[in-house]
Amino acid sequence: MHKKSEIGTLERELLETAAKALENAYVLWGFNVGAAVLAEDGKIYGGCNVESWISGLGVCAERCAIHHAILHGNRKIKEISVVAEVKNESEIKPCGACLQYISDFAESPEIKIVTAKVDGGKVLFETVKVNRLRELLPQPFKK
Numbered sequence: 001m002h003k004k005s006e007i008g009t010l011e012r013e014l015l016e017t018a019a020k021a022l023e024n025a026y027v028l029w030g031f032n033v034g035a036a037v038l039a040e041d042g043k044i045y046g047g048c049n050v051e052s053w054i055s056g057l058g059v060c061a062e063r064c065a066i067h068h069a070i071l072h073g074n075r076k077i078k079e080i081s082v083v084a085e086v087k088n089e090s091e092i093k094p095c096g097a098c099l100q101y102i103s104d105f106a107e108s109p110e111i112k113i114v115t116a117k118v119d120g121g122k123v124l125f126e127t128v129k130v131n132r133l134r135e136l137l138p139q140p141f142k143k
Contacts, residue, residue, distance in 0.1 A: 007128055011114045014044060014081035015128070019118045021046030021061065022083055028053060031088045034118070035061035036081045039074035040107065062098040066105055076107045079114070086117040086124060093136060102133060103140035109133050 014036045022034025025048040033049040047065030051058040062082060084092050092115040110132055117127040
């Protein structure tokens with residue numbers, strides 16, 4: 001759990017894409033979140049949270065990034081990153097709904113979920129945490 005040694009060039013690129021996506025978040029009551037997925041086509045797709053005044057109508061950054069990859073013809077993701085602003089003191093991790101969604105499109109339960117804080121658009125690499133999907137969602141719903 002939380003192994004910093006698992007971060008390489010790819011994870012840095014994912015985190016930087018997520019940080020850029022975070023800038024476009026549409027937040028009414030929560031906090032800005034950015035995400036990025038590495039899709040089966042080898043490309044990285046970003047996403048941000050988009051909120052609504054109606055509870056449950058918005059979309060989390062993780063699902064937005066997955067939708068972005070799907071829009072471009074992908075059906076599987078190989079890795080995902082999630083970032084939030086440093087002023088958000090909560091630990092960063094996908095919500096239960098997003099974990100299930102990640103599982104639905106994950107290449108494997110071994111995919112990395114890389115998280116970090118962002119300050120002024122810059123990733124704070126000292127805050128990086130790496131988990132595997134299977135660690136955060138050991139028993140996903142499957143048909």
